Amino acid sequence: MTALVSTARSKGRDRGAAVRVEGVSKRFRLYQERNQTLKAAMMRGGRATYEDFWALRDVSFEIPTGGVFGLIGQNGSGKSTLLKCMAKILTPDEGRITVNGKISALLELGAGFHQELSGRENVYLNGSILGLSRKEIDRKFDEIVDFAGLDQFIDTPVKNYSSGMYVRLGFSVAINVDPDVLLVDEVLAVGDEAFQRKCDEKFADLRDAGKTIIVVSHSLSTVRTMCDEAAWLEHGVVKEIGVPGLLIEKYVENTHVERVAAEGGGSRWGTGQARVEKVELLDEHGDPVLRVRAGAPATLRFHYETQGPIVKPVFGFGIHRIDGTHATGVNSRETIVPDRIEGTGHVDFAMAALPLVQGSYDVTVAIVDDSNLHTFDYRTKALRFDVGSGRPREAEGVFAIDGRWSFES
Ligand SMILES: Nc1ncnc2c1ncn2[C@@H]1O[C@H](COP(=O)(O)OP(=O)(O)OP(=O)(O)O)[C@@H](O)[C@H]1O
Ligand SMILES: [Mg+2]
Known part of the structure; x- marks a missing residue:
């Protein structure tokens, strides 16, 4: 669900980088309390046993100011964890993250929305979490609702919203707070075609204004067309950073064998x-x-x-x-x-x-x-x-259309 986060303008030392990630590691404790006998628990003195799991390990890189930066990687590679650390929803166990400017985030579907409240009430709630005053929200309210295309439903409790409606409202609030850095985790694919086009336009506006957008996506064609640069995460480590085209090519090549072994079964x-x-x-x-x-x-x-x-x-x-x-x-x-x-x-x-x-x-x-x-x-x-990649070198969609270009002026 849509989590909206904002931090005050940070006093970033480094003008060049929008986000600077330095030696960041994030550990999760996986507790193993289930299926344990009472005796075993008493022997441990009542303490739970756990295993440390490092979702991010010593990650360092910089995201330059301006433009769109992509994060790719297989399920569980740490992409969302990294975004949450940037958004300060999670605190790294080691290292630190510096963000230059006001950050706004659209993370998993629905987080940050209060189910019983209407769309209107949630706009105010989220707006205030993002640091806007009531007056400021009043001023932006119509634009937010209009962009989300939810006029009719704005007084309906959000628990009755479809996932597409959630994303539209969440995204609309997240971009209308004028962030310097916008984080977007995967959710865009949920919106319909028309909304996606509106988002693309909004991204273009932000980019033209010199803002930074960081997107996580499993859609490699989205990353290839949208991003100026991308990082590939694997098991919590940055495997490579580079221009999307080449990076994706390596990523696709590299992940084949593992994937087939993991999934295999058809019917x-x-x-x-x-x-x-x-x-x-x-x-x-x-x-x-x-x-x-x-x-x-x-x-x-x-x-x-x-x-x-x-x-x-x-x-x-x-x-x-x-x-x-x-x-x-x-x-x-x-x-x-x-x-x-x-x-x-x-x-x-x-x-x-x-x-x-x-x-x-x-x-x-x-x-x-x-x-x-x-x-x-x-x-x-x-x-x-x-x-x-082959011929044509750049192609979108599913099939490479065969045809011949000609030009006449
Ligand atoms: N709160 C948590 N407690 C325990 N483990 C977690 C927690 N959050 C994430 N993890 C684990 O950390 C690893 C990285 O998760 P993360 O959600 O960052 O992956 P991801 O790259 O976003 O994957 P996906 O493509 O599926 O969204 C996973 O193995 C996940 O199970
Ligand atoms: Mg994720």
Whole structure:
């Protein structure tokens, strides 16, 4: 939920940096009291046992004043913890953080909102937490409500708000206090298209005014297009800092193996009379790979095995981006349907230029009969592969549109 935080203008020594993180470590204690016998507890003298867990370890870097800075990293890598330390919701166990100017934050959904109070009352409550006087809030109130697009609902208790409405109100308050440094954790994806565009405009305004925005996002394309610079966190340590394009490329490459091992399991159903035992992605040399470049030649190979003869099988596959977006799906019905197959073999789908943009994708595969009455095998997440940057070098969305630019003046 939306946490709004502000600290007074800090007397930052360093004019160049908006935020300076110096040797910051943050520890959480994980208590292990459950499933302990009374005797064991008494033996310990009533003290709880715990394990230290370092969510951040000796993190140092500077975020320059002006522009948009991104934080990327896998779940649990410490991104939110770092933002909370910057916002002073958490105190580091070691090191320190200096923020130059007034900081405002939009953190997890809903924190900072009082459930029983109306949107109006929450604007006043949050505004005052952010250091605005009642008069100042009066002055900004209409703009805040207008930006959030919640006129109709402003007197409704926020407990009845949708998550999108929460974010809109939280974001609207957070930016309308005129922060020098704005922290945004992931929440933007919750708003609808129109609201996202308004946020983008607001970010552009803040940026033009020389303010600093720090965003955490799992959307690598958002980070690539929005940010001037980004840091990659891994297990509480800064792995690398750099321009988003290159950083993301390394990040995607580096995190593949670990991810597949961690997630793996898709689902599977069907009669089993024919099965796709393995899906491979082949590069232009015909070698199996887990990563290809956008726009490079690639082939999907489906190895099958049947129990007895299968008449007129149809092979199909779908590709989903790992956030679940269905990128594409095709089948072989209108092209090749063999009269029958038996035993083992493989079916290839060759692409002269892989039309997907940089990112990670899952392949779903199916074998059905020609009438579509029988599903022999249906396997989701049969293969996960990564697409690295290639041609076009900069592309957004899901697929790389093929076309030719021309110019006439
Ligand atoms: N209050 C807490 N008590 C104990 N452990 C915590 C607490 N807050 C965070 N952690 C742990 O610290 C680690 C970092 O968490 P954090 O929320 O910063 O990760 P994140 O990078 O934001 O992940 P995500 O992408 O899932 O949002 C995780 O292992 C998390 O379980
Ligand atoms: Mg987080």
